[in-house]
Amino acid sequence: MITAMHTLIYCDDPEAARAFFRDVLGFPYADTGGGWLIFRTGPSELGAHPSSWEYQGTTGGTDQRFDISFMCDDLATTMADLTAKGAQFVGEPVDEPWGVTIGVTVPGAGQITIYEPKYDPPALG
Template sequence: MINGAHTIVYANDAEAARSFFRDVLGLAHVDAGGGWLIFKSPPGELAVHPTDPHSTGRTELFLMCDDLTATVADLKAKGVEFTTDITEQRWGLVTSLAVPGAGTVGLYQPKHDTAYDL
């Protein structure tokens, strides 16, 4: 039986990305050896969205929160760079933030029912 999911963020500066998740977002972690940090993810859920029939698909990471405006303000105070403004979508409020050395991840406040606490 499946008992978890392991998300991988590829980074051209792994130390900067690890520091961001550890020091800025404050995610709990274990050291799997030699400074190889494995972070505890927040509760999660998985959605499958349709794509162009000629596409091979893609995977995205979105972090979720209960109050996007307050979370953005808190993270900006910690020096986090946001790469998009907050927009309102049919499914929630959304923005994107920069992960040093590793691109961007989405951050959103869902309007829909969530599955992470089932």
């Protein structure tokens, strides 16, 4: 039986990314030795999306095969809390049909989406 999902983020600067997850996001962690931290990220859910689509007369596509996003209950409050801890956001929040999103910069790893879902997340049910 599958008991959890383990997610990997490949980083140019893993120490900076680990410090962000530990100090800014406050994820609990286990140190597996040599500074290799494994973080508890809470409940998770998995969606299987098409690599090309048509939605309301607009078509799109992606070459991505995997993606990761963080969910929150209140995006404005989350942004304020994380900004106070030094997080840097990319652009302004975007209102999507499924949630309100924004990118946050993970030092040494790039950008990850944070979103406030408009649906009842199965991860929290």
